[in-house]
Amino acid sequence: MSRSRVSFTQLFDQNREYWPETTAGVSLIAPAIYRLHEHLSQLANALFTAYGLQSAEFEALCALRTSPPPHQMTPTELYRKLLVSSGGMTKILVRLEDKGLIERPINPEDARSKRVALTASGKALIEEVTDKLLQQEAKLLARIEQPDALQQSLMQWLQQIEHS
Template sequence: MDVEKLKEGIIFHKKNSPKTYKKDIDLGVPIFVLHKNIINGIDRILNKKYEMTNIELDVLSSLVLGGGDECILSPTQLYDRLVFSSGGMTKVLKKLELKEFITRVENSEDKRSKLVKLTSKGREICDKALKEVVTYECQYFECLEKGEKENLKSILFKVLENN
């Protein structure tokens, strides 16, 4: 990525669109570009190596992190956690079931619905993919010293807490 061109573009737009740039909103552009680059890189890893999408990994991860010892959640719990529509979640769950990463099990509390359970194959692929994704994300910040990483993290959380 040509960072100098990005900086020049921000300066150009700031100069030529003074009404738009009344405040220092140019911080959002590098954050957006960084986010886009990281997500695109993760998508490439997941598609190429694991034949899965980011949302599929999110579902598997949610089962691991929120599904207790047996890694079981209801579809409603999953789409609430992932801010996803029920129709969209149904499509994702069908794909994961075809790949044998999840299975549907009886819901003892509600016979009308089935719960989603992570399979051992799903757990294995989730662990491998997550490890690779986290490694990839960390590479983006290797150029920062330890103190810079702490400052950046502190600043980002401060912004998040304020909104």
């Protein structure tokens, strides 16, 4: 039995026929973005799984990689950046440390705490996974017309939402 999903167009057509109140005068932008998010998440999660990573681990490694060299931050800075709880962050850090992708050096500013630092293997892994993810995303983006115009519109919309 095939596990493919019903297309977005099919779903919209069914709504229009059987629940027309949900489609009359409604923009398809937000629902389309939700569905695109699902497709992009599936693509990313398949890649993360191939590298033995969970999406939260990938995000933590990215956050560390985008911090200034030597790619360190406090656990508090990291969990605020990722919008996870401190308990959730602890679990992520334990898994990453067990995999040898991060280390926990003493904080030179406060010896009672430890920092989170990207290891050489963690840096190499996040760069490789990110490169492959960007290549996969580029293939998807090559299918659309005027990607720059779409990007500009989406970024303007996002900035308006985040600043209100």
